[in-house]
Amino acid sequence: GAVVSQHPSWVICKSGTSVKIECRSLDFQATTMFWYRQFPKQSLMLMATSNEGSKATYEQGVEKDKFLINHASLTLSTLTVTSAHPEDSSFYICSARAGGGGPDTQYFGPGTRLTVL
Amino acid sequence: LAKTTQPISMDSYEGQEVNITCSHNNIATNDYITWYQQFPSQGPRFIIQGYKTKVTNEVASLFIPADRKSSTLSLPRVSLSDTAVYYCLVGTDNNAGNMLTFGGGTRLMVKP
Numbered sequence: 060g061a062v063v064s065q066h067p068s069w070v071i072c073k074s075g076t077s078v079k080i081e082c083r084s085l086d087f088q089a090t091t092m093f094w095y096r097q098f099p100k101q102s103l104m105l106m107a108t109s110n111e112g113s114k115a116t117y118e119q120g121v122e123k124d125k126f127l128i129n130h131a132s133l134t135l136s137t138l139t140v141t142s143a144h145p146e147d148s149s150f151y152i153c154s155a156r157a158g159g160g161g162p163d164t165q166y167f168g169p170g171t172r173l174t175v176l
Numbered sequence: 177l178a179k180t181t182q183p184i185s186m187d188s189y190e191g192q193e194v195n196i197t198c199s200h201n202n203i204a205t206n207d208y209i210t211w212y213q214q215f216p217s218q219g220p221r222f223i224i225q226g227y228k229t230k231v232t233n234e235v236a237s238l239f240i241p242a243d244r245k246s247s248t249l250s251l252p253r254v255s256l257s258d259t260a261v262y263y264c265l266v267g268t269d270n271n272a273g274n275m276l277t278f279g280g281g282t283r284l285m286v287k288p
Binding site for chain 1: 210212217218219220221222225263277278279280281
């Protein structure tokens with residue numbers, strides 16, 4: 060149980076285009092999903108927290124107009140990188156919180172490798 | 177948020193037991209300790225979670241002293257496939273958003 064999927068697993072796009080990444084919790088409902096970015100040889104950096112049916116909460120320094128997050132259902136959150144540039148190339152990982160009222164266990168997706176040319 | 181400190185890297189050999197210690201001096205009363213494993217180009221994978229004393233599952237053990245200011249992840253008889261980055265996190269589910277912050281992690285290299 061507690062499986063999180065991401066689609067696509069990798070994407071290459073031209074500078075200036077927009078890219079949408081999907082995150083799904085396959086066997087549980089996730090009221091909260093999180094989006095991380097990871098650069099090579101670095102740790103995961105939280106970008107935003109996504110709550111179903113409400114606006115996402117962005118971490119300091121993350122542009123909300125550039126990284127659009129939609130959490131339309133309890134099993135799906137999407138991250139859209141708008142007008143992507145080469146510096147947005149990174150490994151994007153989502154996670155979903157399972158359960159509630161207990162320890163914070165997050166289950167992570169396999170990640171999406173974005174390369175902007 | 178409780179900050180964690182881990183060794184940057186560790187080397188081991190196949191068949192050995194590996195112990196990775198994490199310091200979290202300002203852990204809060206409600207915080208749990210969670211360890212994740214990450215392979216290159218993959219998302220982190222949950223290994224084990226505990227609050228105090230000792231927790232054991234099919235892949236690892238977690239030792240937490242009484243003061244909870246540190247914890248040790250123990251991997252018995254590692255294999256080459258255990259080469260990965262291991263992250264120690266502390267946090268709690270209090271509906272206040274994401275209480276898990278990733279530190280630098282420990283890069284474990286298992287050699288034949």
